[in-house]
């Protein structure tokens with residue numbers, strides 16, 4: 246029987262850490278095979294699970310044993326496997342599913358990029374352009390459509406989960422319109438329009454992304470008559486007039502792109518507009534391991550960074566925004582509530 250362990254001595258802990266890739270690969274394999282989906286509420290023999298996911302029983306047992314050490318699945322005394330709170334999150338139908346996040350964070354490009362981290366630390370530049378000859382999102386959309394699809398699904402999952410929290414946090418009474426810049430498939434917009442039944446919303450994101458916007462926002466959807474969908478590049482132009490602009494998890498790229506995006510938001514909104522920037526922070530957060538890992542991945546793919554409170558404040562004030570309030574949205578996201586000065 247395999248059980249999750251706690252606090253091994255430092256040499257063993259370091260040995261474990263250098264095998265971090267094995268843990269990530271095991272999670273990816275389980276997610277791709279659909280093991281968590283095949284395992285129901287009752288424990289299952291590995292032979293039955295193997296038949297359900299079309300795998301060989303012996304290597305599947307090895308995979309599950311490895312994951313059980315981290316508390317993902319558990320092996321029982323009789324050799325059957327059962328779910329844990331963490332393994333359930335790999336199910337596609339779990340209300341808090343992280344299946345697509347697990348796939349996204351372990352996509353093929355990440356395995357090309359991680360070995361070049363020392364190079365990125367040396368130069369301060371992304372490694373994707375040298376690897377693939379183009380910017381990350383261009384590469385994703387032009388050359389890795391399956392990865393782009395996983396990205397969209399991962400963003401859908403995480404933005405659905407955080408959209409409700411954002412809507413619960415923000416008091417937009419008194420405003421009549423909201424625009425989500427780089428808003429993905431539009432879940433934040435949808436949640437805000439649900440909360441404010443007379444509000445109008447705009448979703449701006451790259452063309453390929455808004456093509457797959459939440460069906461509720463598209464023609465025939467119940468929110469369509471209150472929503473405008475704008476395909477575009479927020480670094481080039483933001484042709485959207487609104488009382489409130491949401492900018493969530495996009496100011497993580499290079500400083501020039503951040504500065505241009507903020508400049509465009511300020512120009513579009515004009516004096517008095519409210520700009521709510523929502524980001525993960527690499528300080529003042531209970532989820533430091535997660536946030537700092539994402540910070541390194543951003544360095545690799547877009548030469549970007551997660552912000553500290555201080556660096557976020559600097560970017561916003563340098564752009565000319567006035568910060569009215571900084572509040573946590575949930576344990577890993579903070580909202581910077583700003584206005585464009587009159």
Ligand SMILES: C[S@@+](CC[C@H](N)C(=O)[O-])C[C@H]1O[C@@H](n2cnc3c(N)ncnc32)[C@H](O)[C@@H]1O
Pocket residue numbers: 382400403404426427428429430449450451454477478479480492493494495
């Ligand atoms: C990390 S996701 C965040 C999505 C959404 N704001 C959320 O929090 O759920 C980053 C988003 O920025 C979009 N994006 C990237 N480059 C962009 C650009 N130049 N113009 C507009 N959107 C862009 C991506 O397509 C993606 O939807």
